[in-house]
Amino acid sequence: MAVIASAASPAPPANPRGRRARGARSLGAGSTLSLGISVLWFSLLVLIPLVAVLVSAAGLGPAGFWKVLSSPQTAAAIRLTVEQSVLVTLLNVVMGTTLAWVLVRDRFFGKRALDVVIDVPFALPTIVAGLVLLSLYGPRSPLGINAVNTRYAVFLALAFVTLPFVVRTVQPVLETLERDVEEAAASLGAGRLTTFRRVILPSLVPAISAGAALSFARGISEYGSLVLLSGNLPGRTEVASVRVLTYIENGHKDQASAVAAVLLVVALLVIVVLDVVQRRLARRG
């Protein structure tokens, strides 16, 4: 999952494990080598291409850069992308946590199956996901819901492909939570809601935050699943990634890079904000 997210985000997602590993200061010869390999690999795969994009965008100069971004069509595309990604991430924080809860704590028929199916939206080629959504929410929808050419299409597509992220980050943490902690809270007089809010949720916050970062990063980078359903109407349902493609197809590589640079900064910003929020919440107890 992290590999996919890093296409849009230069920093690895907010991961508590990564932070702990940094504490180790004494590096032997073997770990120096592996550190070197890691840095080289990361540079080749992620850092250098990202820098290339930034350099390409810088070629426009400040005025050219601003001209690209202030074009109504591009600005609308970026705004739509960020808005819908934020909305979908908020939805995932709630629904993903709920799904993870159900998968870990409840017993019901088909639980195993659901546990496997959760990953399907993630595993499907995105264009197939788009096709699935089109047949369900398109003009010939069996549900009678036609979301084609609307902003709901973008939201639906993003919600579909980002569904597993929060579930899969929260689930393992929830599995390792000790039940006696909840029993302790109960015997101290805490109701179920209080126990959830004050005891369980704080333990889940780092995982939820990591899942939210992945979900948002995937949201702003999404292309395949929404192109079929959204209709890519300029100024209305066109997302940033489609905008980037259009620029490239018209031979404006620099303009494409400018939009890419903005997405990069937004992704970075959101990841940093999520990390700060998570630390703040973790410390508050």
Add this chain to the structure above:
Amino acid sequence: MSINVSGVTKRFGDFVALDDVSVDLPTGQLTALLGPSGGGKSTLLRIIAGLESADSGTVTIEGTEATHLPPQKRNVGFVFQHYAAFKHMSVAKNVAFGLEIRHRSKEEVKKRVGDLLDLVHLSQFADRLPSQLSGGQRQRMALARALAVEPSVLLLDEPFGALDAKVRKELRDWLRRLHDEVHVTSVFVTHDQEEALEVADEIVVINDGRIEQIGAPDDLYDSPASDFVMTFLGPTTRLGGVLVRPHDIDVLTHTVPGAVAGRIERQLRVGFEVRLTVATEDAQQVEVTVTRATQRQLDLHEGVEVWLTPTTGVPRAEIAAV
């Protein structure tokens, strides 16, 4: 009676954890529920706390019918074997949890938390996280947290089970002293007979979902009601047709009526006591514990012929011939 359990039965599938158990636990005492693992003692404790519900039977706490009350309403403090610390909260916040839920004023919470941390000797660790404490300290924190809400009973489920031997011993003594200070009716579960004998005012021996015997530690040790209680509460050995404790056997170097003859096969000195293994004429191996003084006086060593007889007036149980 502070806690009254009457006719409680609990099944987990086919397994009968508690079988029609009735017991009264008096106010202000420190009672041990003692028994082997899987005997039902923890289940009984959890039923008293409301963390488990009985299939049948009733629980009354301080005169209040509590059988169907949720744990939140029982006013019971519970201490878990693995501490159940709120990991993201500081020690002080952990202790304050129950008070904050009850919406006590900030000053009151602060004062009470301070008092309790003094009581459990953790004042200097108030701002630490539980992960920065040792096991013994964490368990003391858990105890302070449970006491904070002034529970009518304090229940401890194998409270020292996860600690190493030395800390366990310290905490055991400390719990005894604490109880003498605080006087809250306390029930703790243990499978360690030494722990129960040392700390408890009263011991309830539970095995196979049933109560074997209830009594003061000395009563149980001196007059066990069953073979089980006798073997569980201390070492035993077979002498002729009876079960006795190794230190309740007289060793003689001459024969008397009724004595069993044998030869010392092995001798092991442990500190102030000497453990003898005596092979009797009917090919039994009898374990006998004597003092160092007796061993010297009678000049006991391997190969010496001895006569064994149970000390008069000590607990023993006839064993059915196999």
